[in-house]
Amino acid sequence: MFEIRVITDPADADRVTAALAAAFDTGPARQYPTRDGKRTRLYVTADHRPEPGAWPTPEEAYALAPSIIREIGWTAQTAADKPFGQDLGREFWLRKAALLDRIALRDEEDGVTGDAVEAATEAARRLIAYDRDGEGDYHGAPYWPEHPATTADPRGYVRQEYAAFT
Structure with missing residues (x-):
């Protein structure tokens, strides 16, 4: 465990605290004005984050997933319903990536060579x-x-996020 001290503009204090919390396992930030009163001193007790575990297995990530056919229909319909250039949203990109990952996993299991793995990775x-x-x-x-x-x-990240999504 260690202590971090940062002197910052008061307007940046929340952003600095959030960045430290993203990088370390932190306790609550203590804030005090500097002697001149123009900046803020932040004191944060921190520790290194524990090493993350393994990615979810495909079985864990896709245990509650709809069928591949149903997901193909959902992604096609969602893409067709949005006007060209409009953001499709995170759910679309997550479900599309998970769908392509599941197709690539089947191809890998069956020994099929093609572009499914590349499409899933992209x-x-x-x-x-x-x-x-x-x-x-x-x-x-x-x-x-x-x-x-x-x-x-990257496909491990998709499985992690899909497992949290479902």
């Missing part, structure tokens, strides 16, 4: 970018969109 990267840009309301536990493990295994 859809996963699109969801990660959506979440990273702040547009998504991601679960992020144990891996958040910027985590190196997410970059290394």
Whole structure:
């Protein structure tokens, strides 16, 4: 455990506290004015986050998922219902990525070679970018969109987020 001290503009105190909480396991921030009264001193007790566990298995992530056929219908209908250029929303990108991951898993299991794995990986990267840009309301536990493990295994991130979604 360690103590972090930050001197910041009072308007940035909440943002700094949130950033520290995202990086470390923190306690409540204590705030005091600086001697000149123009800035704020933040004191935060922190500890390193424990090492995250493994990604959910496909069986765990997709245990409550609708059939692949039903998800194909949902994603096609959702895409068709939105006017061109309008944001499709996080649920669309998550369900599309999970659908493509499930198709790729079947292909891998059956020994089929094709572009399903590549399509699933690209859809996963699109969801990660959506979440990273702040547009998504991601679960992020144990891996958040910027985590190196997410970059290394984008489809694992999809399974984590889908398991939290369902």
